[in-house]
Amino acid sequence: AQSVTQPDIHITVSEGASLELRCNYSYGATPYLFWYVQSPGQGLQLLLKYFSGDTLVQGIKGFEAEFKRSQSSFNLRKPSVHWSDAAEYFCAVAFTTSGTYKYIFGTGTRLKVLA
Amino acid sequence: DVKVTQSSRYLVKRTGEKVFLECVQDMDHENMFWYRQDPGLGLRLIYFSYDVKMKEKGDIPEGYSVSREKKERFSLILESASTNQTSMYLCASRPTGPGYGYTFGSGTRLTVV
Numbered sequence: 761a762q763s764v765t766q767p768d769i770h771i772t773v774s775e776g777a778s779l780e781l782r783c784n785y786s787y788g789a790t791p792y793l794f795w796y797v798q799s800p801g802q803g804l805q806l807l808l809k810y811f812s813g814d815t816l817v818q819g820i821k822g823f824e825a826e827f828k829r830s831q832s833s834f835n836l837r838k839p840s841v842h843w844s845d846a847a848e849y850f851c852a853v854a855f856t857t858s859g860t861y862k863y864i865f866g867t868g869t870r871l872k873v874l875a
Numbered sequence: 876d877v878k879v880t881q882s883s884r885y886l887v888k889r890t891g892e893k894v895f896l897e898c899v900q901d902m903d904h905e906n907m908f909w910y911r912q913d914p915g916l917g918l919r920l921i922y923f924s925y926d927v928k929m930k931e932k933g934d935i936p937e938g939y940s941v942s943r944e945k946k947e948r949f950s951l952i953l954e955s956a957s958t959n960q961t962s963m964y965l966c967a968s969r970p971t972g973p974g975y976g977y978t979f980g981s982g983t984r985l986t987v988v
Binding site: 769792794796801802803804805806809811850854856861863865866867868 | 974979980981
């Protein structure tokens with residue numbers, strides 16, 4: 761069955777350090793891939809998306825993500841984390857099933873940033 | 876700035892009450908969605924609508940219904956609220972096509988006592 765996994769429930773990094781959040785999916789083909797961020801008490805905001813072309817995609821707020829077909833992964837990265845990046849991050853995939861598209865969200869990774 | 880607006884940020888209701896959660900979008904999106912978000916469970920789809928007066932069940936529709944009388948408005952109804960429906964409810968909209976991301980509202984945190 762199709763699925764998306766975010767292996768890390770919590771991650772803590774120091775301000776200024778680099779960040780990588782992991783996302784793995786299970787699907788027979790390349791799905792549409794997304795990363796969202798949710799600040800406390802807010803809805804989710806789209807950071808970036810991928811469905812074809814260059815496997816390194818740039819998003820808002822200085823984030824980027826790399827699609828690796830061989831690893832079925834779409835990891836989110838940021839070279840230098842700011843305190844305002846503390847939030848919960850969700851990976852999502854869209855794939856075809858029975859002629860329609862279905863979306864699945866991962867269970868999220870909560871990022872804590874140390875001053 | 877495009878927006879999905881949920882009418883209430885916080886609600887407290889009693890068990891057995893009928894509860895209405897309202898959502899309005901100003902982007903002319905065809906598709907609208909209701910999710911609930913619970914710790915450790917991520918987002919779970921309750922209902923969605925791809926057109927006015929159309930609705931489809933999501934993964935957890937039991938105990939809920941929806942209404943979409945106008946394109947911009949999508950309402951979630953808890954017919955008889957129960958304590959296990961205490962949760963964060965997120966409304967979202969999206970254009971048709973898999974390459975589009977969602978635009979989410981800020982959420983309604985519902986507590987049923």
